Amino acid sequence: MATSLKNWKTVNMGFGICVYCVVVRIDVLEERLNVNVEGGKKMAGLIKGIKSVLIPDVHINDKGYAKVYEPVKKFIADFKPDKIYLMGDFADCCSLSHWNLQKRRKMEGLRHKKEVANVEKEIKYLAKYCDEIVWLEGNHEDWLNQYLDKNPEMEGLIEYSELIDFEKYNIKWVPLNTLHKVGHLFLTHGMYINDHHAKKHLQKLGCNICYCHTHIPQTYGMNMKMQEPFKATCLGCLCDFKAPYLKGKEGNWINGFAVLYVAKNGEFNLYPVDVINKRFYWNDKRYD
Ligand SMILES: [Fe+2]
Numbered sequence: 277m278a279t280s281l282k283n284w285k286t287v288n289m290g291f292g293i294c295v296y297c298v299v300v301r302i303d304v305l306e307e308r309l310n311v312n313v314e315g316g317k318k319m320a321g322l323i324k325g326i327k328s329v330l331i332p333d334v335h336i337n338d339k340g341y342a343k344v345y346e347p348v349k350k351f352i353a354d355f356k357p358d359k360i361y362l363m364g365d366f367a368d369c370c371s372l373s374h375w376n377l378q379k380r381r382k383m384e385g386l387r388h389k390k391e392v393a394n395v396e397k398e399i400k401y402l403a404k405y406c407d408e409i410v411w412l413e414g415n416h417e418d419w420l421n422q423y424l425d426k427n428p429e430m431e432g433l434i435e436y437s438e439l440i441d442f443e444k445y446n447i448k449w450v451p452l453n454t455l456h457k458v459g460h461l462f463l464t465h466g467m468y469i470n471d472h473h474a475k476k477h478l479q480k481l482g483c484n485i486c487y488c489h490t491h492i493p494q495t496y497g498m499n500m501k502m503q504e505p506f507k508a509t510c511l512g513c514l515c516d517f518k519a520p521y522l523k524g525k526e527g528n529w530i531n532g533f534a535v536l537y538v539a540k541n542g543e544f545n546l547y548p549v550d551v552i553n554k555r556f557y558w559n560d561k562r563y564d
């Protein structure tokens with residue numbers, strides 16, 4: 277039976293209200309979750325298609341970086357991404373760690389100045405091969421904020437945004453626990469660390485989410501009848517396997533990074549790449 281004009285108006289009005297509700301709901305959520313949309317909120321859905329590389333947890337310190345990061349640097353030189361996302365803990369900030377500040381033997385010889393020089397050298401390298409670097413703050417970079425909370429007189433003297441020329445290298449800084457939206461995917465450093473962290477991220481955030489932080493790759497997907505399919509993907513890390521705090525005990529960190537394509541309409545493909553024995557394969561080539 278054909279819908280009468282009167283009924284059609286009702287249906288149409290209902291749809292309008294429904295769309296309005298969704299828009300309001302998203303706005304409320306974005307406010308609550310501290311969401312950062314690339315290109316501004318008005319640009320959501322109009323993002324130019326990009327190819328990018330996601331670099332998790334390099335933990336550069338005053339000694340430099342772990343060897344496992346080397347093949348990823350070579351890949352970046354070949355791949356020439358539009359953007360590079362530093363997924364957090366790019367800098368280790370070990371000389372200002374709140375865990376060890378009172379432990380003088382552990383802190384002996386560590387120098388923030390050396391770490392900053394090493395980090396800048398690597399930023400300079402990355403900036404040669406991409407148009408923009410998006411640096412998501414990790415909990416390690418946040419150690420600097422925690423240090424400043426106790427030592428406010430040092431404000432302006434230890435932060436990466438003050439010590440490295442972000443404008444020169446076209447770096448965008450994304451504060452800790454912000455959800456950075458790239459097309460239909462959100463990026464963040466990582467919020468939960470239990471055994472089933474991917475499931476937890478998906479259940480708590482309810483969106484396509486890519487993170488690192490745990491240093492243990494994991495994926496969890498949900499395909500609910502009334503929703504789009506969503507996935508949470510945790511990348512590995514690009515640092516050495518054993519954390520000093522494990523004191524020789526076995527850890528289960530795994531090395532990896534990811535390539536991300538985001539189309540103009542927001543659709544995306546995320547390709548996590550395992551780095552095994554400090555090497556990986558991409559497009560018929562071995563990187564080591
Ligand atoms: Fe980390």
Ligand SMILES: [Fe+2]
Pocket residue numbers: 364365414415416465489490
């Ligand atoms: Fe972390």
